[in-house]
Amino acid sequence: MIATETTLKRIWEGCKQHNRKQQELLYQLLAPRMLTACLRYIADRDEAQDVMQEGFIKVFSAMHKYRGEGSLEGWIRRIMVHSAISRHRKQKLVVLADELPEGMHTQMTYNNNNLEAKDLLHLIQQLPDTYRNVFNLYAIEGYSHQEIGNVLGISELVSRTTLCRARGVLKDKLSGLQAREKHRLAS
Structure with a gap:
């Protein structure tokens, strides 16, 4: 089920009242998209699910920080992205890139590509x-x-x-x- 931003904000109001059913509903509605966002940063599906769970905990812990400006889903996605990146930081996986080889192209263009x-x-x-x-x-x-x-x-x-x-x-x-x-x- 895809929820509109209006529906999400209505559910969010219930979440702010600490209504567990509304929190569960928000989770069920957004979990598939948030898992997809986490999978962009973490290749292992189980680890991505862990990060998503941690992200939702942060969402529900920081409900007071969302001021109603902009997309609620966008705010939640940003938390998921930061959670995924934070996981990498903790594991010290950030490796600095060295010098750029000569002739490296900066743009990717693909014509007639049937890639899904x-x-x-x-x-x-x-x-x-x-x-x-x-x-x-x-x-x-x-x-x-x-x-x-x-x-x-x-x-x-x-x-x-x-x-x-x-x-x-x-x-x-x-x-x-x-x-x-x-x-x-x-x-």
């Missing part, structure tokens, strides 16, 4: 953790490089470099997929 969203998500999940986090924060969540630097504890330049490298890796992976598909069709 789930396939692209799978490719993104295969990226090294730091590449995946920077790519998701920039390309999917819409963070600026300065915001990414603040969230991940890296410089803005490292964020830009890491995004460029992530795009290069994805481009290589997509090229490999396209080559295999051409070979498969030719056989």
Whole structure:
């Protein structure tokens, strides 16, 4: 069931009253989308579910911080993203990128690509953790490089470099997929 923002805000009012049924309903409505958001940053599904659970605990603990400005779902998603990134910080998985190799392309363009969203998500999940986090924060969540630097504890330049490298890796992976598909069709 997909709930409208109005429905979510009505349920949210019940949550603020500490109504457990309303909290459960909010969880049931948003859990699939929040798990998808967590899976963008954490490849292991069980770990992503743990992060999502922790995220919902933070949501219900910080209900007073949502002022009703902007999308409630967006506010909750932001908490999930920060929870996923925090998990990586605790595990000390943030690896700084080194110098950008010469000739690295900064833009990815794919024409006539029949790649489905789930396939692209799978490719993104295969990226090294730091590449995946920077790519998701920039390309999917819409963070600026300065915001990414603040969230991940890296410089803005490292964020830009890491995004460029992530795009290069994805481009290589997509090229490999396209080559295999051409070979498969030719056989």
